[in-house]
Amino acid sequence: MEKDMVQEYRREMGRISLTPEQRERMAQAVASAASGRADGARDDARPAPEAGRGSARRTGRARGWLARAAVAAGVVLAVGAGAHAYASGQLVGVASAIDDVFFGATAPTEVAGRVGRPVNAAATSGGVTISADAIVGDEHNYVVVYSIRRADGQPLGEVTTDEGGTLLLDGQRLVADFDQGVDGALGSGGASYFYDADPQDDAIQLVVQATTDADLVGATVRTSFHGISAVDPQWQATRTVASGAWDLKFKLDYESYARELAATGDLTVAGTPGSVRSVSVSPVAVTVDYAVDGVEQAPASGQWSPSYLDLGDIVVTMADGTSFSVPSGAATARVEGGRTVCEMGAFLDRVVDPDQVVSVSFAGVTARP
Known part of the structure; x- marks a missing residue:
């Protein structure tokens, strides 16, 4: 197993900018460190047999071994480079390689x-x-x-x-x-x-x-x-x-599905007029893309709570006549041409069939199929 691990890790390390000698020391150290941990794994961390169920392990421990192995190999991984590699999928590949060898394949x-x-x-x-x-x-x-x-x-x-x-x-x-x-x-x-x-x-x-x-x-x-x-x-x-x-x-894995809705009404956010660019509802959330006719300035105190990101309560009405409300969710904003363009996602407090949603209302606007 250790030989296979060296080969797998060497292939992954080939994507990262290290010298051939560093890659080889890293591959050997990771295989040795991980093999030792796998041999000493606690029995109580393994799932007990249960009909139709098994186990899968997390990457956190594998990355812990990676850090220790890097020290053992005399290799320093810079934080900045690591963050870039993670974003491009390189370190994810390394972690997944270790994870799959010692913890089994990802549950489908x-x-x-x-x-x-x-x-x-x-x-x-x-x-x-x-x-x-x-x-x-x-x-x-x-x-x-x-x-x-x-x-x-x-x-x-x-x-x-x-x-x-x-x-x-x-x-x-x-x-x-x-x-x-x-x-x-x-x-x-x-x-x-x-x-x-x-x-x-x-x-x-x-x-x-x-x-x-x-x-x-x-x-x-x-x-x-x-x-x-x-x-x-x-x-x-x-x-x-x-x-x-x-x-x-x-x-x-799931079938991504969001139903687009058409908005009517006058959007007002924090007393400022705006316009709705798009509204959609999925089984789990309402997403609103909108623009406000203004730009907020952060106060000198630094205690800034951007009011343009708060649409208040989102009211969802279903085909059976029932309705429920959820608070405005997490949002992002950017300034374009003197306006604030925002995208907000509000999680629902239940799973719904988007085809059964007849309206979504917020901040003076009602959106319907």
């Missing part, structure tokens, strides 16, 4: 009805299994639904909800400690929440909403869970619900 994802369903993307640690069950999204945003259950089939606790619909476990709110990233992404953001998809089973679900600058469909997702805690209503006392290390790696 099957797509049916626009929804991606990862195959055998699960890990068990500390008597708890976490699996990636479903993915849905559009070109800019995606949502992953994870299930969390005890490996012995017993419930995690008594599941209820508070007056706002937030899931409670034994009367306490849940907090998940995890990292999730997409290969090739330089930046991302999002949110997460718990819910119970089937009160009759022993699992609860964690929904992770994320938006990123990467090409999403077909990319690899790497998620590392570190623990789940319960917090009392005053957010003071906490207790551990699950402790361990759950590492999953799977393909971000």
Whole structure:
């Protein structure tokens, strides 16, 4: 295995600007370091057998080995060069090569009805299994639904909800400690929440909403869970619900679909008129591209909260007559010809069928199919 690793890593290092001697030392050191870690891997970090489920590991540890191996080989990788290489996919290739050799191939994802369903993307640690069950999204945003259950089939606790619909476990709110990233992404953001998809089973679900600058469909997702805690209503006392290390790696495959809507009305943002360039709704988010007839100046204090990026509440009305609202989401802005051009993405608090959306309203505007 070490010989194969040297060859694989040497090919990857050929893309990075190092001397032949440095590449050779690096390849040998990485193979040695990674092989040693693989031989000493803890049994409790491996998933317990479960029907139809397997495991995948994250790249974070592989990159840790890479850093140690670089030191052992006497090679210095500059941060600036590394960032550029990551953006161009070079270091991603290196990490993926190590990951695939020692942790197995990326779990594939099957797509049916626009929804991606990862195959055998699960890990068990500390008597708890976490699996990636479903993915849905559009070109800019995606949502992953994870299930969390005890490996012995017993419930995690008594599941209820508070007056706002937030899931409670034994009367306490849940907090998940995890990292999730997409290969090739330089930046991302999002949110997460718990819910119970089937009160009759022993699992609860964690929904992770994320938006990123990467090409999403077909990319690899790497998620590392570190623990789940319960917090009392005053957010003071906490207790551990699950402790361990759950590492999953799977393909971000789904059918990207966003329905374009036509906007009518007069857009006003922070008291300034503007115009809507485009509106679309996907199963997970509303995206609005708009321009405001003004340019904001940052105050001398440096405490700047750009008001042009806030469209207020976004109201979504469905074909069955029901409606719900979500707050304006993350946005970007640029100045063009004395106007501020913005793009905002607001995650929905549920998954919808875009074909069943009859209108989206915000800031004096209503958009319809």
